Amino acid sequence: MRWLNWSRWYRKVLILIVLCPLVWVLSAVSACVSMPSPPSDLVSKGRDIFFNETFKGNGRTCGTCHRAEANFSINPSFIATLPANDPLFVAEFNPDLKKNFENPKLMRQFGLILENLDGFGDLENKFVMRGVPHVLAQRTSINSNQGPRTGWSGDGAPGDGSLRSFATGAVIQHFTKTLNRVAGVDFRLPTEDELDALEAFQLSLGRQQDLTLPLPLKGIVPKRGQEIFLDNKLGKCNLCHANAGATANFGGRNIGNANFNTGVENLPDQPADLSGERNPPDDGFGRPGDGTFNTPPLVESADTGPFFHNNAIETIEGAVGFYDGESFNNSPSGKLLAQADPNGVSIELDGTQIVAVAAFLRVLNALENIRQSLELLESSAKKGFAERAEDRDLLKRAVSETQDSIKVLDGGGLHPEAVAHLQKAKELAEKAHSSFFRRSGLTQQAIDELRNARVQLIEAS
Amino acid sequence: MLNCYLRLAIVVVALGSTLEAAGQQATEMFIPIGQSPGLSNKESVIGTLESVYPGKRMVTISNSSGSQTVGITDRTMIWLDRSEQKQPNQNGGINDLQKGRKIEIKVRKGEAKAVAEWIKVQVGP
Numbered sequence: 001m002r003w004l005n006w007s008r009w010y011r012k013v014l015i016l017i018v019l020c021p022l023v024w025v026l027s028a029v030s031a032c033v034s035m036p037s038p039p040s041d042l043v044s045k046g047r048d049i050f051f052n053e054t055f056k057g058n059g060r061t062c063g064t065c066h067r068a069e070a071n072f073s074i075n076p077s078f079i080a081t082l083p084a085n086d087p088l089f090v091a092e093f094n095p096d097l098k099k100n101f102e103n104p105k106l107m108r109q110f111g112l113i114l115e116n117l118d119g120f121g122d123l124e125n126k127f128v129m130r131g132v133p134h135v136l137a138q139r140t141s142i143n144s145n146q147g148p149r150t151g152w153s154g155d156g157a158p159g160d161g162s163l164r165s166f167a168t169g170a171v172i173q174h175f176t177k178t179l180n181r182v183a184g185v186d187f188r189l190p191t192e193d194e195l196d197a198l199e200a201f202q203l204s205l206g207r208q209q210d211l212t213l214p215l216p217l218k219g220i221v222p223k224r225g226q227e228i229f230l231d232n233k234l235g236k237c238n239l240c241h242a243n244a245g246a247t248a249n250f251g252g253r254n255i256g257n258a259n260f261n262t263g264v265e266n267l268p269d270q271p272a273d274l275s276g277e278r279n280p281p282d283d284g285f286g287r288p289g290d291g292t293f294n295t296p297p298l299v300e301s302a303d304t305g306p307f308f309h310n311n312a313i314e315t316i317e318g319a320v321g322f323y324d325g326e327s328f329n330n331s332p333s334g335k336l337l338a339q340a341d342p343n344g345v346s347i348e349l350d351g352t353q354i355v356a357v358a359a360f361l362r363v364l365n366a367l368e369n370i371r372q373s374l375e376l377l378e379s380s381a382k383k384g385f386a387e388r389a390e391d392r393d394l395l396k397r398a399v400s401e402t403q404d405s406i407k408v409l410d411g412g413g414l415h416p417e418a419v420a421h422l423q424k425a426k427e428l429a430e431k432a433h434s435s436f437f438r439r440s441g442l443t444q445q446a447i448d449e450l451r452n453a454r455v456q457l458i459e460a461s
Numbered sequence: 462m463l464n465c466y467l468r469l470a471i472v473v474v475a476l477g478s479t480l481e482a483a484g485q486q487a488t489e490m491f492i493p494i495g496q497s498p499g500l501s502n503k504e505s506v507i508g509t510l511e512s513v514y515p516g517k518r519m520v521t522i523s524n525s526s527g528s529q530t531v532g533i534t535d536r537t538m539i540w541l542d543r544s545e546q547k548q549p550n551q552n553g554g555i556n557d558l559q560k561g562r563k564i565e566i567k568v569r570k571g572e573a574k575a576v577a578e579w580i581k582v583q584v585g586p
Contacts (some may be wrong), residue, residue, distance in 0.1 A: 119487050121552060151485075160499030161484040168498050171489035180549040181491045195498055287486050368579060 009413035037158070046201025057175030057187035059087035060092060062167065065113065065132045065174070069400050071304050075111045075136040075311075096178040100124060103277055109269050110311050115173060116155070118287050123179065126280040129272055131311035133296060134304045136206030139165060141246035141297045151336075152309035153285040154294035164199040206439050208298060208369065210245040213238070216459035223319035225360030228353050233239055235357055236337060236347055237298075237323075244364055246297040259285050259292035263331025264308045267322070272310060282309060291332075291376055302358075303404040304363035307364060317358040323347045324354060329350060352403075353413075362412040363457055369405035372421075372456050373398045374447060377429065381443045395433040395443070402426040402450070425449035476534065484567075490552070493544040493567045494581045505567045506531075510582070513558050520558055520580070522566055531566055531575045534561055536578040545583065557582050 044241040051063035064087050066072040074088070082088060092100035100123035106112040119126060131231050142148045142163055150156040158172075160164035167190050173458045176186040183189050188197065213230060219224045228235040229244070240260065242249035248258040265281055283289025293309050301307070307319035328377040329336045329346040342363055349357070376398035383391035406422045409415050425446045432442035484500065495501045508524030518533045533539075533555065541553040558564070563583040569576045 045561070083533060117485070117487050119552075120490070122575065158485045158487075158489040159501075165498035165500075165523050167485070168492065169485050172488040172491045181494055181542050182547055182549050185547050189492065189496060190498075192498075301462055391472045 003152065025085045039163070041198050042200040043204045044201075046197035046199070046204075046350075049190075049198055049202050051192075052195070054087075054186045055171045055172060055175050055190060058090045058097060058177050060090060061087070064088050066295050068397065069133050071300065071404065072136055072435040073304050074132045076109060079111060080267075083174050094177075097176075100127070100179060103129065106272055106275065106277050109275060111176070111306060112272060112311055117155075118283070118289070120179075122179070124281065127280060128280065129279050129310065130309050131306060134204050134300055136300045136304075137245075137297050138205065139203045139208050139210075144258060145337055149257045149294045150258065151297065152293055153282075153289065154257070155285050155291075156210070158186070162199075163202060164195050166171075167195060167198050172456055204314075207297075210243045210247070211299065211364070213243045215367075216461070218457060218459060219359070219363060221356050222359040222363040222414065224353075225356035225358065228349070229312050230358055233341070234297060235349065235353070239337075240333075241298045242293050244361070246295045246299040248295065257294055259290075259294045260292040260336050261331055262293070262323075262333045263327040263329075264293065264310065264322070265291070265310060266327040266331070267312050267325075268327075270312045271308060272312075283441060284309075297317055297366050298361055301362050302362045302408045303369070311427075316361055317355055320349075320357045320361070324349045328366070359412050359414055360406045362414055365408045366405040366415075367457055369401045369408065370450050370457075372399040373405070373425070373429075374450050376401065377443050377447050377450070380432070381447070391439070392433055395439075398446070399426055399429045399433065401427060402446075405453070415456050418453040421449045421453035421456065425453065479551045479561065484491070489542040489579065490538070490550050490581075493550075494542050494563060494583055497551060497565070497567075500567060503564050507535045507563075507565045510558060510560055510564050515554075517556055518555070520564075520566075520577075522564055529575065531568060533577055536569075537577045540579065540581050541584045542581045543584055546585075553582060553584075557584065 047096075049062075049295055051061055051068070053400045065074050066080065067074055070078045076116070077315075079088065085093065086149065089104065092104050096221045100114075103112070106129050113132060116127050116132055118128075133152060142150055145155075148157070149160045150161070151161055155161065156169065157163065157166040158169040171182055171187050171189060178186050180186055217226060228239040232239060238244075240258065241285050242254060246257050248255050270279075283291055285292045285294075301319070302316045305314060305316060305319070305423070307313045307316070309324075309368055312323060312435060313319050322328055323348055329338070334346040338344050341395050354436075370374075378393045380391050380394040380398065383394070401433045402422055402425050406419055406426065408418050409422070428442050428446035428449060432446060434437045435442055462476040484497075489497065490540055492498075495507055497505060506522055506529060508522040508528075511521040511523040512527055513520050519530055520532045520533065521528050523529075539553040539555065539557060541551045541557055550554065558580065559582075565568065565581040567578045567580075
């Protein structure tokens with residue numbers, strides 16, 4: 001009997017001795033074969049350039065400000081997590097860029113980046129401080145009847161003003177080693193092929209088409225928010241943000257992305273102004289500017305604050321509330337709405353209505369987060385053993401998207417049951433990320449939880 | 462009610478159409494002649510400055526395709542391209558438009574006559 005026990009124990013030890021090196025060999029092989037393979041198409045080439053190419057400049061890449069883990073934007077709480085030597089802070093450690101390149105205080109406190117949109121002739125006085133817009137859903141948001149509109153004021157790109165040309169201007173403004181900005185010395189300009197790849201990558205991000213509202217939402221408050229949003233006599237939101245996107249729709253005609261002067265610059269007590277730092281007025285589109293800024297998509301808004309070109313408002317509720325305030329109602333756009341209203345009213349919403357519209361936007365954002373998480377997890381589930389590095393990246397991004405959906409719903413006190421499912425989905429995706437053998441099963445369970453969460457938000461179509 | 466929104470539609474559509482989408486001028490000045498993305502050799506003209514008429518505020522540019530006379534207004538930006546000397550590009554003026562220099566002209570869209578939106582002039586050391 002004792003001999004049999006010893007025999008079993010011996011056999012187990014033997015199996016372990018054989019298995020350990022085998023697992024080690026498999027891990028090593030996996031690590032080798034899952035090394036990032038050379039980019040095989042334009043989008044992956046664009047991704048590589050976006051996150052890794054410094055264009056022989058000061059060390060920044062496109063991804064320095066448009067962080068994948070921060071919804072291709074950046075905000076003060078994310079900035080606070082970065083190490084002191086992150087290239088974002090290049091003005092703090094590169095003596096050539098110490099003055100008139102960035103304002104580190106406004107960058108760290110409010111996520112503001114310095115831009116010389118009215119020219120580089122007077123760096124001391126002529127600049128504006130702007131937030132970093134996300135670059136999601138650009139396929140739906142930059143076309144207008146007058147041509148492409150990029151950046152906060154629609155004139156963000158040199159050359160032909162297209163998204164493809166945008167990177168050239170960004171390299172000159174943000175990547176330079178010195179303020180001389182000499183091509184071939186302080187940076188190199190992107191090549192034609194690189195511009196093609198960057199454009200393809202950016203167009204691949206986020207939604208590829210606009211929603212069709214109304215959606216069959218389940219929550220009482222978000223549902224009411226949607227009604228107000230779509231009501232051209234009450235919220236009037238859908239006029240300039242058709243289907244919660246970035247195109248304007250007047251008289252049944254969609255005019256594409258449009259620029260408006262909504263009076264954001266006239267907001268009192270803007271955080272950057274309160275700081276006491278120099279913060280010249282931003283005149284928007286053109287040189288000199290006409291005071292207009294272009295319309296951002298709203299589906300992605302709730303998790304990409306702070307809001308407006310100057311990061312003036314922190315919360316989505318505050319951003320909706322802006323349109324009920326003096327600054328908007330006295331602006332050219334506000335006056336135009338009032339002129340067209342039979343009672344001469346621009347936008348008049350009460351507190352509950354503001355919160356309802358914000359709740360609607362929170363749910364839209366959460367639905368988009370879930371859509372993206374599902375897409376990422378489904379792609380992950382299809383990956384083979386040899387594609388482990390790519391698979392882990394997909395899972396990491398799915399976790400991040402799911403986390404955003406939790407934050408967006410929780411922040412508005414919305415759909416606690418959905419939040420519970422999202423929490424589970426996130427935990428399962430995290431486990432899948434670190435699991436060697438159970439990845440596939442855990443990923444499938446995370447997908448199921450995401451679907452359960454979505455069912456709480458919207459009627460099944 | 463319908464009239465109100467129709468009026469709004471007309472005003473906004475009219476307002477929208479006056480806002481011509483534009484390339485950013487601020488960073489354009491640092492792009493060497495011939496390298497402006499989507500523009501150079503497509504929508505801009507690159508050639509040699511054949512003649513200058515400061516009084517009439519006009520310049521003629523010539524290249525292998527022929528020659529073209531373009532007007533200059535107060536809104537025309539003139540930039541000195543010094544990138545070949547590894548020097549920073551600078552703002553220039555009409556006096557920098559000298560015969561024989563290599564130039565690139567972007568013509569403003571939507572004007573009855575050809576008017577330059579910007580001119581880049583290559584200058585020597």
